[in-house]
Amino acid sequence: MLDMRRMQVLRAVVTSGSVTAAARHLGYTPSAVSQQMAVLEKEAGIGLLERTGRGVRPTEAGRLLSECAAVVSRHVAEAETALAELRAGRTGRVVVRYFATAGATMVAPAVAALRREEPGVRIELRLSDPEDSLPEVRERRADVALVVRPPDGAAVDGIRFVHLADDRYLAVLPRGHRLAAKQALDLTDLADEPWVGSDQPGPCLDPVLDACGSAGFSPDFVVESGDYATAQGFVAAGLGVSLIPEMGLGNRHPDVVVREVRNPEPVRAIYAAVREPSPVRPALHRLLDALRSAAARPAEH
Template sequence: MLDTRRMLVLRAVVTSGSVTAAAANLGYTPSAVSQQVAALEKQAGVPLLERVGRGVRPTAAGLLLTEHAAVIGRHVAAAETALADLRAGRTGRLTVRYFATAGAALVGPALARFRRDHPGVQVELKLSDPQDPLPEVQRGHTDMALVVRPRDGLREGVRLVHLLDDPYRAVLPKGHPLAAKRVLDLADLADEPWVGSEDPVGPCLEVVLDACAAAGFSPGFVVESEDYSTAQGFVAAGLGVSLIPRTGLRGRRSDVVVRRVRRPEPVRSICAAVRETAPSAQPALRALIGAFKDAAAQ
């Protein structure tokens, strides 16, 4: 197999017209250049240069390899430029997993800002519900995932970057006796029928159950729903009350009442999950995390 580096040395000799001139241009010694050409001739099995006065000129085989070396040189230069752009975060591809309510609140504004500042980086969005995206991050199959901080800690090699705290609000039917209060104690809802709004497995439901336990009761769910819009519909129909995070109330219905909750206030923490070493190695990913922080701050 022909050595690419030696072909580039041959091209330098041919374009310079002599071994000495090529050595000066390359920063090599003349003997080192001659050794490279000799080794390439051995690989090719034919002479590549012939002497002409004090210089050299290529044989037919040498001219052929020189032309191919020129193509290789252009590809190498293009590869170096592409690599520099990737290292600087000007190009690349990032995969982001998100869940629905975080998508509505964060993904749109963050991605718009990121695309404005980094138009050469492609971002592929994938909805992660209902699968846990942390294993994908851990294995390097996903660059970043928006998640609710799990109660039981992190996976090895995964770092969570806090974006925002998302408090839950009580959602009541219009005309409900508790709707007259501006702020509810969570214990006020202890004896109410409850409409479930969260996936039965996952950190969001854990936030609700833990808060209710701290208030001294366990909610009595009479109907389950895994999306906030449907949960609001059940509440509006008078089937029960519900707790829904603030970001899930962007499509708030006009036939329900929303009230703050305290003692305690349930809050889910939304984070960006990335591999421990990824942001330091990927400038584009660092910039994307920054765009999500800015979106969360607003």
């Protein structure tokens, strides 16, 4: 097998035209360079250099190996540059799983900001259910997944949760509702109202049920909508009231009003799930910072 270090010495000899000049350039003695060339010729099984006057010139085989050494040297330099860019977070690939309401409010501005700052980082996005994306992270099919979970949620083997934002729930009422004149509602104000459900059972509905339980009642769901836009439509039609997270109110129905809720205020916590332990990934860290920045921007209503 050919030794790549000796091939680089051969390249220096061919480039400089003599063993002495190559030794001076490499910081070796001429005898050490000659020994390296003798070993390389033995490895190659063919002569690589021939004497010409005071110098040497490559044989056909020597020229071939010298050119190969130049290609290898160039590829190594390119690899070192690429690794430096990757270590600095200026390149790389990050696979992201996100749920719908986090997409427009957090993911889109975060990815746009990261692309402006580091256009060499490639972000692969796919919509997924916030409850079903953890296996993808654990099985290394995704680098990060946005999920909703309680702040005191149970630990998950192989997963680390990075808090991104607290998304408060707001009351959505039909325009002209008797409570619409109040700028803020106590949760108990809604206790006797018919309710329009906007979430399926799970981590996004649990904060609503827990808050209502703390206020001493259980909401009377008369309609199950399954998504926030449809829920607003049912509320606008006068079928009930609803609690919808702030991130889910980006597209406001013209026939509803939105009010703050207190005593208590339901909140869902949004986390980024990443593998643990995981190697240092500067590109991933930059994305998490961009997500936190996007979540910290004031919501527009």
